Amino acid sequence: MNSLVKTNTLIKLWELPGGIHPPENKQQSMQLPLTQLSIPAQLFIPLNQHIGAPALPIVQVGEQVLKGQVIGLAEGTFSANVHASSSGIVSSIGPGILPHPSGMKGDVIVIDTDGKDKWTALEACENYLILDRLTLIAKIRAAGIAGLGGAGFPTAVKLSTKSTQLIDTLIVNGAECEPYITADDMLMQVHADEVIAGTYLLSHILHNPQRLIIGIENNKPKAITALQIAAKKYSEKKPENKTPIEIISIPTKYPSGGAKQLIHILTGREVPNGHHSADIGAICLNVATVATAWRAVRFGEPLISRITTVVGEALSIQRNISVLLGTPVDYVLAQQGFDKTKASRVIIGGPMMGFTLPDLRAPVVKITNCILAAAKKELPIPPPAQACIRCGICAEACPVSLLPQQLFWYAQAEDTERLQSHHIFDCIECGACSYVCPSKIPLVQYYRAAKGSIRSQVAEKEKADRSRQRFEFRKERIAKEDAEKEAKREARKKAAEEAKQLLTSKKTEMHSAIAIESQPPTPPEAILVTAAIAKANQVESTPAEQRIKLERLLNTARNSLQSARAPLVPKNPVFPITAEQLVQQQSRIKQAELKVAEAERKLAGFDAEIKNTPPSP
């Protein structure tokens, strides 16, 4: 059965270009065994602990929740569930402190724990082979698992490969190349069996890739041995798994633990620019993610705690601790004898890629693999940067073969075109260049800023393009409408011209008919006047209609006279009618009377006219 555990000797490894060897500082946290942290009085569980959309809260303030109960539901595919890490009562849902370099706030569910730590009902599964792959992925998704190595990529999404992506290599990442961090080392030593079982589970989900590799840096011999023993035991217990797990120790070199870097070291394959590792047939998952996925399927346990390395000279106890997600960092530190006066800063993650925590009340989340409470001597404040002497040591250190000093010049010059042609977006921000820089120039900081400004420029350009497009459409539409209006106006004008001409010709005919032959031709003004009269006559309605109109006018005048004569009613009974109001009323009555008289006169005049004119033919 030993054949199922391949040793390193026969395996070809590819060399990581560049890379550095910073002091490892891993022994401090490996002196004591793994322990469990007590339950804090309050858990602060952020709804977004992964890459993607934040989960939607599905509990209400005051609600009783049990340990492992879903309290935030994944929104869309690219998201992850959030669970209660212990039992208690939801005391608030709203903006809270997040473990983020900017000190940004985000939605957090606060649980007042009851100390009972009572589990919700879990659905265990004895044999996952009888379940289909989609069900297994759904289980992993329900458990809210996101990459525990630090990226927080939703694991279910990673495992749902496209039909075009044939996965031939599953890589379990136990490299853990960052100094200080030993969380994965500890996990591999303590839960080696879970890592092995999880690897086979994922192999089953991924249609049994030809190679199953666990890549570990050679500075973790205990973890390697533990995994080899676990793999052997597993194969004795379940001989049906034919594919051996290759436990490969790789040379210790930072940053060989980056997914792309590890894939390159183990398989020699590079992920082409703009593609995912699945496109070249490789899937890479962190050891802790694999073990958690196994627990999720086997025991139905969601992701509610993780192993975190709590380390640094500002602590009296340095060790690995299994921490409930949502436990405040200051609570964790207080349990380990944190001395504020000694500390230079508290870093979440390792010294190469971690970030300074602005507020210690932030909680431990899914991606918190290390809390580094560094003493002032340990991580001193960097000295002021000196001039770049173009020594090129940075280019030697770059694991993705960039030219860091060129990028630095272009970043200073804000030459975004050159930055992009020098592939700034391929920078993995591993910090190797800044680490080796003899002038202590914070190169990565420059690249981060440059990337940010390019991203916002691109976004702004997109916005500007969209509004320009909108503006152009609008201009076009208005022009079209104007053209239509103009065309209509032209048509009306033409029709009017035609009508006028027709009329003029008719009038002229009429006039010429009654005119004396010796009379000179009618001047144009006269023609216009006659045309106007003709028009007026044409507009004029029949005598009956005119009479009705006049009668209506008379009626309206009489009505208004009546309403004017009506006695005044005070709006407010307290105030009597004033003399002024009476005068106004009098004048209104007078006006109305005048109007009535005028209307009567017009009607009488019309009637008289009707009588005088002969009936029309």
Added chain:
Amino acid sequence: MALLNITSPHTHAPLSTSQVMRLVIYATFPGVLTLAYFFGVGIFINLFIASLSCLAFEALVIKLRERSVVFYLGDYSALVTAFLLAISLPPYCPWWLVVTGSFCAIVLAKQLYGGMGLNPFNPAMVAYVILLISFPVPMTQWPTPANVDASQVLGITDAFSKIFLGKQIDGYSSATALDIMKQNSSLVLSELYQNKPILSKGAFASAGWEWVNIMFLLGGIFLLYKKIFTWHAPVSMLVALALMAGFFYDSGSSESGGSPVFHLLTGATMFGAFFIVTDPVTSAVSNKGRIIYGAAIGILVYIIRVWGKGYPDGVAFAVLFLNFAAPFIDYYTTPRTYGHTKSRSALDKEP
């Protein structure tokens, strides 16, 4: 506790720029001591004057630029320039020559371009070339090595009166091996080696200078071991120079330019290869670029030494020429980035 927002990485390698500069200075010591062994105290006086004047000029300009004098002098770059200049100048040259050289190096070639890291040309070589063109006579008076004629090595009194008082001393200098090789057109090399003591008294190439070169080579190997620079530029320069010498050796005829060993171990070859060509500020940046840069310097050195009309050695000119070309070389030697199929020229503006 101050929660400073320091961004990653939080840890740094111990090597600092000041340390790099100090190591470069230490690495010149074997060569400097050998120079003193063969040519007397002149080199120390050169070093002393150059260091003082370079630091003074640097401090003055930094003061004028309203920067922190302590911070910028603390990087030791002015001192490195002083050492490189002092080693390039002939021992026992007048003091004002060294001071003028320091002015040219620090003020003209370095600070006027913006100070450390921004100078396109190697300051020491700019100063050397300006002096060589302006004052050809004192610049070409190289003393005779002690193992050729020990009686000609100047004592301290003579040295001081020569340097500071301008006293004329006859016969302390003689033609260098490169001068002899250049001017030879009648003798085949074996005869030349027999006739000229500076050649005949040498073990491999030329008396005294071969050991100076070997000691600078040792200093260079020390810096390589310390990873102060990569092997690419110096090795390609030496290989190119040796190949050129090999191609045109002409089996030692009177037309021969000298053997590869002769070229590698005479004049400023090793000093140039490990202390001038490796100047990171003025060279190409990528390893591929540095190979091209070094090789071109090697070829040019040979061309100027053998076929050039005026000057017996050509390291300074070759380096300055390639300083011009370094940005151009950079444009065409960007490495292939991870995940990209080919490297692209830096002129390419498309992302």
